[in-house]
Amino acid sequence: QVQLQESGPGLVKPLETLSLTCTVSGGTIDSSTYYWAWIRQPPGKGLEWIGSIYYNEGTYYNPSLKSRVTMSVDTSKNQFSLSLKSVTAADTAIYYCARHRSGFFSPIEYWGQGPLVTVSS
Amino acid sequence: DIVMTQSPDSLAVSLGERATINCKSSQSVAYTPQNKNYLAWYQQKPGQPPKLLIYWASTRESGVPDRFSGSGSETDFTLTISSLQAEDVAVYHCQQYYRTPPTFGQGTKVEIK
Numbered sequence A: 001q002v003q004l005q006e007s008g009p010g011l012v013k014p015l016e017t018l019s020l021t022c023t024v025s026g027g028t029i030d031s032s033t034y035y036w037a038w039i040r041q042p043p044g045k046g047l048e049w050i051g052s053i054y055y056n057e058g059t060y061y062n063p064s065l066k067s068r069v070t071m072s073v074d075t076s077k078n079q080f081s082l083s084l085k086s087v088t089a090a091d092t093a094i095y096y097c098a099r100h101r102s103g104f105f106s107p108i109e110y111w112g113q114g115p116l117v118t119v120s121s
Numbered sequence B: 001d002i003v004m005t006q007s008p009d010s011l012a013v014s015l016g017e018r019a020t021i022n023c024k025s026s027q028s029v030a031y032t033p034q035n036k037n038y039l040a041w042y043q044q045k046p047g048q049p050p051k052l053l054i055y056w057a058s059t060r061e062s063g064v065p066d067r068f069s070g071s072g073s074e075t076d077f078t079l080t081i082s083s084l085q086a087e088d089v090a091v092y093h094c095q096q097y098y099r100t101p102p103t104f105g106q107g108t109k110v111e112i113k
Helices: none
Strands: A003-007 A018-025 A036-041 A048-053 A059-061 A069-074 A079-084 A093-100 A108-111 A116-119 B004-007 B010-013 B019-025 B039-044 B051-055 B068-073 B076-081 B090-096 B108-112
Touching: A003 A093, A003 A108, A018 A036, A018 A093, A018 A116, A036 A108, A048 A069, A048 A079, A048 A093, A059 A069, A079 A093, A108 B051, B004 B090, B010 B019, B019 B039, B019 B090, B019 B108, B039 B068, B051 B068, B076 B090
Parallel strands: B010 B108
Antiparallel strands: A003 A018, A018 A079, A036 A048, A036 A093, A048 A059, A069 A079, A093 A108, A093 A116, B004 B019, B019 B076, B039 B051, B039 B090, B068 B076, B090 B108
């Protein structure tokens, strides 16, 4: 059973960079089958896909966030990461790391628990 | 972007009764050569991440009770809970994965009447 666990600060100051890491267990991140994703959910609101990454660091980003987002993979640690720069209060959300069911054009099969990240001074 | 619109925003159903949630996409999410609709449904209980229920519009994920069913094609889709149980209280989200960016509906909250 694949498990995902997010880690990173729960509080980020405005205009700084939000950084989160997802550690994968029960499976290997360098599988040629799967894409790995970040999805966020502002409190009480709907889900927004941020981006997805492949083990060879091929990426898809949401155009609405593309200028501020960077995702990376560390296969030696079985982790992938999210960096979102120049954050504002609008970036306050629960941030989930997740795995697609197979390739990029597939639903999300596994989700982390998702920490709330608050942007505030 | 493909816009996903769910209706209603919330509904209250008596235990054992049917619950129906609709999802409409702003453009077709059907890939005709494969006869597949790139549409998924998720269930999200309070304080938990979403859980995949149905994909390809009508394929039930392993372990999902058969009271959950999905139907529809191209732009109009439905999630039906045939006999609502107390543990089905949740927010339900539809998602298209046909075109990037993948997009979700706003969610439908299901409660017990």
